[in-house]
Amino acid sequence: MEKIRIIIADDHELILKGISVILRSYPDFEIVGEATNGKEVVALTLQLTPDIVFMDISMPDLSGIEACRQILRHYPDTRIIALSQHEDGEYVYQMLKAGGSGYMLKDSSKEEFGNAIQSVLAGEKYFSAKISEIMITDLMHRKEQENSSDLPPVHITRREKEIIEMIADDLSNQAIGEKLHISQRTVETHRRNIMQKLNVKSVVALLKYAVKHNLISLE
Numbered sequence: 001m002e003k004i005r006i007i008i009a010d011d012h013e014l015i016l017k018g019i020s021v022i023l024r025s026y027p028d029f030e031i032v033g034e035a036t037n038g039k040e041v042v043a044l045t046l047q048l049t050p051d052i053v054f055m056d057i058s059m060p061d062l063s064g065i066e067a068c069r070q071i072l073r074h075y076p077d078t079r080i081i082a083l084s085q086h087e088d089g090e091y092v093y094q095m096l097k098a099g100g101s102g103y104m105l106k107d108s109s110k111e112e113f114g115n116a117i118q119s120v121l122a123g124e125k126y127f128s129a130k131i132s133e134i135m136i137t138d139l140m141h142r143k144e145q146e147n148s149s150d151l152p153p154v155h156i157t158r159r160e161k162e163i164i165e166m167i168a169d170d171l172s173n174q175a176i177g178e179k180l181h182i183s184q185r186t187v188e189t190h191r192r193n194i195m196q197k198l199n200v201k202s203v204v205a206l207l208k209y210a211v212k213h214n215l216i217s218l219e
Contacts, residue, residue, distance in 0.1 A: 009064070
């Protein structure tokens with residue numbers, strides 16, 4: 001019986017080696033490659049054509065989400081399982097949208113890694129138990145937002161709109177402060193207030209709200 005061929009991608013060496021140790025403990029699994037950035041894992045996957053890729057979402061050069069898209073564009077049968085410390089439903093949805101087959105937290109148990117591989121090879125999606133709970137909660141929250149879509153829009157001040165626009169331009173808090181001639185701490189306070197006011201928990205969700213309500217434009 002042929003072994004299941006696996007590539008692991010993570011920019012933290014300790015995590016990379018730790019997951020490698022876990023997977024090598026299974027006699028039916030073979031680690032054929034390891035990568036430490038997004039471009040490297042794409043190149044390795046195209047060269048080695050593994051059955052499974054465990055992909056960190058936050059990597060240098062190319063994010064795991066974009067690396068996933070590029071790999072599946074060439075080899076759509078590859079099963080890609082996200083590895084992350086992010087417990088944000090938005091990351092899960094973005095990875096699924098890119099074609100990923102599963103989403104696991106980096107502190108998952110040995111059994112979870114084994115179950116994940118068997119599940120995705122059978123054509124199923126796999127999520128860590130905690131991620132499943134988060135997705136259910138997030139889905140309920142999204143439904144509540146849809147049901148309340150007829151409520152009046154949240155009032156955003158001119159200064160808050162300026163800060164949202166600069167966040168969309170990927171400026172740091174320090175850079176925003178310098179442009180607006182305010183302290184970094186004041187920027188942090190504005191950001192926190194904006195997130196609370198809009199009831200969002202991530203920058204991705206904030207920007208989606210801003211685009212939807214015409215606070216910013218992606219053009």
